[in-house]
Amino acid sequence: xxxxxxxxxxxxxxxxxxxxxxxxxxxxxxxxxxxxxxxxxxxxxxxxxxxxxxxxxxxxxxxxxxxxxxxxxxxxxxxxxxxxxxxxxxxxxxxxxxxxxxxxxxxxxxxxxxxxxxxxxxxxxxxxxxxxxxxxxxxxxxxxxxxxxxxxxxxxxxxxxxxxxxxxxxxxxxxxxxxxxxxxxxxxxxxxxxxxxxxxxxxxxxxxxxxxxxxxxxxxxxxxxxx
Numbered sequence: 346x347x348x349x350x351x352x353x354x355x356x357x358x359x360x361x362x363x364x365x366x367x368x369x370x371x372x373x374x375x376x377x378x379x380x381x382x383x384x385x386x387x388x389x390x391x392x393x394x395x396x397x398x399x400x401x402x403x404x405x406x407x408x409x410x411x412x413x414x415x416x417x418x419x420x421x422x423x424x425x426x427x428x429x430x431x432x433x434x435x436x437x438x439x440x441x442x443x444x445x446x447x448x449x450x451x452x453x454x455x456x457x458x459x460x461x462x463x464x465x466x467x468x469x470x471x472x473x474x475x476x477x478x479x480x481x482x483x484x485x486x487x488x489x490x491x492x493x494x495x496x497x498x499x500x501x502x503x504x505x506x507x508x509x510x511x512x513x514x515x516x517x518x519x520x521x522x523x524x525x526x527x528x529x530x531x532x533x534x535x536x537x538x539x540x541x542x543x544x545x546x547x548x549x550x551x552x553x554x555x556x557x558x559x560x561x562x563x564x565x566x567x568x569x570x571x572x
Contacts, residue, residue, distance in 0.1 A: 452465065468510050512541070513567075537571065
């Protein structure tokens, strides 16, 4: 299952880069992010529908292939509670939920239409279950649960599985944007009583992407240390 083409959106982030380092070099890689400051990463802002369609239309999907997709997209301002700015709320949901749903569902459709199979993995957040003081972020991550379960219902019988990974707070560039008091409270809220390491989350994402059985389709795998 570890061979074959791999597509990653949010590929410039810490988590995606850590997972990619564990994936080996077999199979073609297609790496995308709104940031293009990492080697081999092409531009694609998932919040822009035309960007998503352009990328999907150019993926060389053919019958008999097994594709893997990882969405490690995450946008979180993290500095304060939501202040009523609807523009910020819409932007967050369009990136963290709408754009991810567009990419994943569009790829699933193209795979089955071409006679290919695949695995779609989305990285959500424990905020999707617990809620977040960043209203948009918590809303979007909760929506990813419905996305994974819906894609599984439609496509798993055609050989395209969908699985979610739901981390708690872990050390990354994004989590460092949070105010120190919020980081401390979140870290203390899990059973381990500490912030998770990037590698701990990346190891689980790698397993789900490359090794987990297809029977896990439709599942949301928590990686929160009991959070």
